[in-house]
Amino acid sequence: MPSPADPSNLRPPADDGFLQLLMETLESLDDPARAQFLQRFFRTIAQVELSESVSSEYWDRIRARMREMGDTSANPVAFKRAIMDVLISSESLRMPILIEYDELKKLQVNAATDPLTGLYNRRLFEEYFEKELNRSTRYSHHLGLVVFDMHVFKQINDRYGHPRGDQLLRAAADTLRGSLRTSDYAFRIGGDEFALLLPQTDSEQAMALARRLRAAFADLIEPMRLGVAVGLDYGVAVFPQDGAQLDALRTVADERLYQWKAYRRPSAAATQPAEPTPPPFTTRNVPAAASRPAAAAPAPPLASQPTGEERRKSERVALSGTKAYAQLADVADRTARVIDLSFGGVALELARPEEVGATFNAVLHVPILPPVRVSLRRIYFRASSGDAARIGCAFIT
Numbered sequence: 001m002p003s004p005a006d007p008s009n010l011r012p013p014a015d016d017g018f019l020q021l022l023m024e025t026l027e028s029l030d031d032p033a034r035a036q037f038l039q040r041f042f043r044t045i046a047q048v049e050l051s052e053s054v055s056s057e058y059w060d061r062i063r064a065r066m067r068e069m070g071d072t073s074a075n076p077v078a079f080k081r082a083i084m085d086v087l088i089s090s091e092s093l094r095m096p097i098l099i100e101y102d103e104l105k106k107l108q109v110n111a112a113t114d115p116l117t118g119l120y121n122r123r124l125f126e127e128y129f130e131k132e133l134n135r136s137t138r139y140s141h142h143l144g145l146v147v148f149d150m151h152v153f154k155q156i157n158d159r160y161g162h163p164r165g166d167q168l169l170r171a172a173a174d175t176l177r178g179s180l181r182t183s184d185y186a187f188r189i190g191g192d193e194f195a196l197l198l199p200q201t202d203s204e205q206a207m208a209l210a211r212r213l214r215a216a217f218a219d220l221i222e223p224m225r226l227g228v229a230v231g232l233d234y235g236v237a238v239f240p241q242d243g244a245q246l247d248a249l250r251t252v253a254d255e256r257l258y259q260w261k262a263y264r265r266p267s268a269a270a271t272q273p274a275e276p277t278p279p280p281f282t283t284r285n286v287p288a289a290a291s292r293p294a295a296a297a298p299a300p301p302l303a304s305q306p307t308g309e310e311r312r313k314s315e316r317v318a319l320s321g322t323k324a325y326a327q328l329a330d331v332a333d334r335t336a337r338v339i340d341l342s343f344g345g346v347a348l349e350l351a352r353p354e355e356v357g358a359t360f361n362a363v364l365h366v367p368i369l370p371p372v373r374v375s376l377r378r379i380y381f382r383a384s385s386g387d388a389a390r391i392g393c394a395f396i397t
Helices: 016-028 031-046 052-068 076-089 101-112 122-139 153-160 162-177 203-224 246-269 309-314
Strands: 143-151 185-188 193-199 231-239 316-318 325-328 334-342 345-351 359-365 372-383 388-395
Touching: 016 031, 031 052, 052 076, 122 143, 122 185, 122 193, 122 231, 122 246, 143 153, 143 162, 143 203, 143 246, 153 162, 162 185, 162 193, 162 203, 193 203, 203 231, 203 372, 231 246, 325 345, 334 359, 345 372
Parallel strands: none
Antiparallel strands: 143 193, 143 231, 185 193, 316 334, 325 334, 325 359, 334 345, 345 388, 359 372, 372 388
16 A cells, blocks of 8 residues: 555645745655655656666755845745756656646746846756757857856945845846847856856857946946946957867857956946946947948046046056957058057057058957957057057048
8 A cells, every 4th residue: 555655646636835845844854765765756747757866866965055145034936946946857757647737838947047137057068058059050150158156246235235236236147138139048157156148149249249248237227326346347259260079169268258357457446437338328330140240449547537428438458468469451561560559549659650551450469359350540649659649530420
């Protein structure tokens, strides 16, 4: 005669009271008894045959998932979501008996999304990244990966508390979501970490989009008057030039993100995000799939003035100690050293400045940025050192 404790005999309604009792019971059992119970439990709710050791492993993953969601209490809703996430990711969900169909569909969505921001979660990021990489390899398409995290986010939590931090995370998610084409994906992959997958997007297009998103986020949070230079830092990697494997692309994007953060570090005391802010961002500002423009100019300026539009236009980044250079497109086999860079233009150093016209084209090679094609208008030139001259140029938009 079956024991009343045998879960194969249990056919209670899927109410919260039952799930809470189930969690409490499982926590009170010793390991061997819990493993036996879980084996029958998963057979009952998902029609899947698991060994006792695998059943215990699933239980550990369910508990870990609940901790990730920030709810380790006996919360039936979190418990159901964690069960669904683990079963779906393990491809073990067949005929769930515990959950009604409408609730099942809702939980499937919840299991794939981050509850705070509504973006896809890390599990979906890894799954979609692999799928899109395989598609790009098959059809010889570019695939852009942009990873973001929030500059000085910890200072926000320490100064204003976690509710304000959550507000910023939702603002970042809204900014990313507003950029999406139908083929793009946005994810929250960690605490203050986000990612975009951009099929058929090359380096210049991905960089241009990342800068627009950074500026749009600065616009969105400016009314908060936080007094901290919070902003979105980013790193970009593109298949195939930056790597052909998922791990390689992720590594390149992370390295560029950390280079950007190191590059920005002197601006931590600024009261506003250092990135120049274009007109207010809306979904309409984002070009369609085939028409994302190449970047007009790199824009990693550091803050050196008080807040305001004039400050943003005049910010400069000194590059004289780096290997930054410009390939002059209108003068054969000529390069110029990049001395400094701002939102509005660039200063170059080269011999025979008379060879450069009033307007000319160049390709800028600047640390942490991919090569960027720009059109320049000469503003001034003056003697620099030896036979070289400094040429101040404005970007032609």
